[in-house]
Amino acid sequence: MSAAVLAGASSLMTEQPSNELRSNELPSRRVSQQRLVGRLMEMARIGATVSGGVDRAALSAEDAAAQALMAQWGASLGLRATRDAAGNFFLRWEAGAGAPLVSGSHLDSQPTGGRYDGVFGVIAALEAVQAMQETGLAPRRPVEIVAWMNEEGSRFAPGMMGAAVYGGARALADILPVRDQAGISVEAALASTAAALPGIATRPLGGTPYAYVEAHIEQGPELERAHCPIGIVSGIQGKHTFRVTVRGEAAHAGTSTRAERRDALLAATAMVQALARVLHDEADVTKFTVGRFDVTPSAPSVVASQVIFSVDLRHPDSQELRRLSALVAPACEAAAGPCEVEVSRLSAADSLAFPAAMRARLRAAADRLGLAHRDLLSAAGHDARYLHPICPSAMLFVPSRDGVTHNEAEFTEPADLYAGACVLADVLAELAMSTGQP
Amino acid sequence: MSAAVLAGASSLMTEQPSNELRSNELPSRRVSQQRLVGRLMEMARIGATVSGGVDRAALSAEDAAAQALMAQWGASLGLRATRDAAGNFFLRWEAGAGAPLVSGSHLDSQPTGGRYDGVFGVIAALEAVQAMQETGLAPRRPVEIVAWMNEEGSRFAPGMMGAAVYGGARALADILPVRDQAGISVEAALASTAAALPGIATRPLGGTPYAYVEAHIEQGPELERAHCPIGIVSGIQGKHTFRVTVRGEAAHAGTSTRAERRDALLAATAMVQALARVLHDEADVTKFTVGRFDVTPSAPSVVASQVIFSVDLRHPDSQELRRLSALVAPACEAAAGPCEVEVSRLSAADSLAFPAAMRARLRAAADRLGLAHRDLLSAAGHDARYLHPICPSAMLFVPSRDGVTHNEAEFTEPADLYAGACVLADVLAELAMSTGQP
Known part of the structure; x- marks a missing residue:
């Protein structure tokens, strides 16, 4: 045992009482x-x-x-x-x-x-x-x-x-x-x-x-x-968060046909449902939340040109969290239909x-x-x-x-x-x- | 032919020229x-x-x-x-x-x-x-x-x-x-x-x-x-419009389990997808649009307590429009999960x-x-x-x-x-x- 280690041990021992208040x-x-x-x-x-x-x-x-x-x-x-x-x-x-x-x-x-x-x-x-x-x-x-x-x-x-x-x-x-x-x-x-x-x-x-x-x-x-x-x-x-931006095209609700539309809201709701399916665990340990969902232009008779929604994903096991996290972008892309989608990971804490x-x-x-x-x-x-x-x-x-x-x-x-x-x-x-x- | 009808006919005849401008x-x-x-x-x-x-x-x-x-x-x-x-x-x-x-x-x-x-x-x-x-x-x-x-x-x-x-x-x-x-x-x-x-x-x-x-x-x-x-x-x-109010309960995104949640956003996105399915017509004549989708409280780490979304539904055939219109509330109710839903028809124009x-x-x-x-x-x-x-x-x-x-x-x-x-x-x-x- 070196002198340094001994000194350390001694210092720990002498400090011990100071940690305990009367x-x-x-x-x-x-x-x-x-x-x-x-x-x-x-x-x-x-x-x-x-x-x-x-x-x-x-x-x-x-x-x-x-x-x-x-x-x-x-x-x-x-x-x-x-x-x-x-x-x-x-x-x-x-x-x-x-x-x-x-x-x-x-x-x-x-x-x-x-x-x-x-x-x-x-x-x-x-x-x-x-x-x-x-x-x-x-x-x-x-x-x-x-x-x-x-x-x-x-x-x-x-x-x-x-x-x-x-x-x-x-x-x-x-x-x-x-x-x-x-x-x-x-x-x-x-x-x-x-x-x-x-x-x-x-x-x-x-x-x-x-x-x-x-x-x-x-x-x-x-x-x-x-x-x-x-x-x-x-x-x-652990918690990973994402911002998902879905881009479509504004169009008139009464005139544009389904085939013509690039409806960002329809695509975004499909993505949320797809995420709920792909992230589903029987044990109910995974926490998946979409808490924000902002629509542009947000008018009843206008097909949405853009939706930005949040994804909050948590799991106590960091490895499982990383596996689930990697599913988010592919699930959104698969549900995008005629729209464009951009998935940005905002944070990834183990x-x-x-x-x-x-x-x-x-x-x-x-x-x-x-x-x-x-x-x-x-x-x-x-x-x-x-x-x-x-x-x-x-x-x-x-x-x-x-x-x-x-x-x-x-x-x-x-x-x-x-x-x-x-x-x-x-x-x-x-x-x-x-x-x-x- | 009565005098009144004759008078009417005569009046129409005398007016005719005044309708045509030189x-x-x-x-x-x-x-x-x-x-x-x-x-x-x-x-x-x-x-x-x-x-x-x-x-x-x-x-x-x-x-x-x-x-x-x-x-x-x-x-x-x-x-x-x-x-x-x-x-x-x-x-x-x-x-x-x-x-x-x-x-x-x-x-x-x-x-x-x-x-x-x-x-x-x-x-x-x-x-x-x-x-x-x-x-x-x-x-x-x-x-x-x-x-x-x-x-x-x-x-x-x-x-x-x-x-x-x-x-x-x-x-x-x-x-x-x-x-x-x-x-x-x-x-x-x-x-x-x-x-x-x-x-x-x-x-x-x-x-x-x-x-x-x-x-x-x-x-x-x-x-x-x-x-x-x-x-x-x-x-x-013709056009029928609706306001759909989905009520759940705010909860923490990191702690509340799926079983505990009453996630208004998850329910509302399921409703939009269900409506798209039930109102789908191969001929692409029906116009179905959700253009507004307002989330409360709208925070990334809070399970949504409420979503209000609009439905705009149109069809040139008034009878078919009425048939489709009657499908909106049941489709929303069937997709509500643990949430409450209230479907209000705002207008119904044939x-x-x-x-x-x-x-x-x-x-x-x-x-x-x-x-x-x-x-x-x-x-x-x-x-x-x-x-x-x-x-x-x-x-x-x-x-x-x-x-x-x-x-x-x-x-x-x-x-x-x-x-x-x-x-x-x-x-x-x-x-x-x-x-x-x-």
Whole structure:
């Protein structure tokens, strides 16, 4: 055994105690359910829909208002708000030295989204920081709360845009020209957000966190069915996304014959049906979704000249996902009839597994709090996907009623939100005080 | 033979000469191709698209601007502009007495429409009136140029709204609450148009014209293929339209299983394909079109909760049309899967035949001018459909290059536009001078 290895081992041994906080140092004791839920409900007023949900598109005025509210809450705790060139928003607790411990999620929502998806992870991180401060902890490293830009991908496709740029998986130059349905580019929307909040300083893009922990609602029914408040996320299901552009020719609905027509809508609907057939699996593991289907010119008496539709394809087995992914373009081409079709793959993320050590920390924290937990795979994509390659990352889930998310009816019991924030606070405190590897 | 019948016969005999203008009274000699095409091109600047077409939605600012231009041209000819409560726009040549002779079409266009559809019939009527004035004709009855509100039906469904209300087929109260995709009602859009043009007086709704003649581009290739400048429209193909509402449930694309999903988009695409199958006819006579397909919430990673799509179904045989129409709802219901579907029939117009006497007038006028003509059925619907039940009505067509319409590439040769306006002018002059039945 070399001296270097011995030194390493010794250093690990001496650090061990610093990872374990004394019970009176555990910030979960200071986590406030009332404050946590109160902030969530206050945030839900920004972009509130009549049906009780939230419509807070990435880089919209509502998104900026949500950041302003976070900045205001952060200021009262001495946290400094900054934003990077990709529109990621940070609240930094300046402490200790070295790489920051980062925790958060996103503030944007689906067009008819709920009150918890994304925002819970951001506000729970804020709650954790406040609880750590009230416990009197002096972190060994800076702690940053983050709201990643455009996780949802409904205004600008694909999603997880800000996290992907931060983590280096995508270049900033790639996302800036992406446009929404109104023709507004990410670049222009970033400028609007910056203009709406001139008080928030710019920070350099990217970085290498010490570790990253993200709390999120489960986007499925598993925890609720198991009566289990805490999910330890083993990994994230792989996801490939596509944009399919079908080009036909506009024609009069009353005069053009079937033989003359190049009906983009008829071809596109045939493609969607063909994809459903070719991607069908008896076991019902594959997830295939066409969520957008935009018709041009979209008039009842005009044969459609163009349809652009989205394909979202997921499978926990990366190899099977790649096999299914390769079927998409041929299936569309075979159903194109007299139209032209162009299939563009927008993203291709394999399935991933979070480090065992990070998962063990979450599990231990839940055990210490007497909270039931279970391991589960995230079928949904999360920003943590893009942090995983650059730093030790982990995710914890809390239940979502009936597994309903991306829906205005989304709901999580206050007690479960509180449980999740407690586990997050204790794990963040451990990581903030740790001197060795996460 | 009774005295009354004898009197009628005698009156017909004495009127006969008044129907035949002397050759130096034929206004076609004064029709100007340059003026006609110049006005068409000036009008095409209102709502011009970058691809050379026109986007002039019903009751839009562009539609109002088009009316303003018509009012300005009319004023220089002593014509008075008025608008009725259904948004139909009139230019009246006050002359003679009794029921007015009406001619026109519409100024609204499809979102990516052309420069001729509708507007040709309005500007050709103006050209005819100007030519009649320059010929020194003193009409025995008022002559009205009309632009019917919302013929296209792409902003507010269904189309031919203004003509249907004028003709009594629909009640004004039925159309006022109809909303466009932005949620704006016909009532509000009518108010905006009225506010944009305060100088245009209101006139009573409805009326019974002496006769109605509409010039229009053919929306098919028949005249061009036959090298024939004039189409004598025998009638209009029947048309039934539907709105199909498919209701499912929003869900997360990554987590909800196929078994759990109620995917409105998957169901709606299955319905469109099922309709294409069940309405398929080998002879290719049936016209089946789904031109609109609106998805909610329309996000790539959200299972669609709702799709609303349009069905436009036409067939020249009214009985066959009714048979096919009855298949629409059952086909949609059979393909609904776990979703709910509601099929609403928005309109159900049978095929119609224009009066032989009116068609004979058009034929005679074309013969006198040495213009080749042929009879054809209008596969497309036109405002004349709703004038036909209330007064003797007729339509003439001019060719459209490659049969392309409802398309920015729409084009008619200036010589053909001129030929159509000449026939229209002579027939309108005859009808304006006639003392008996049209």
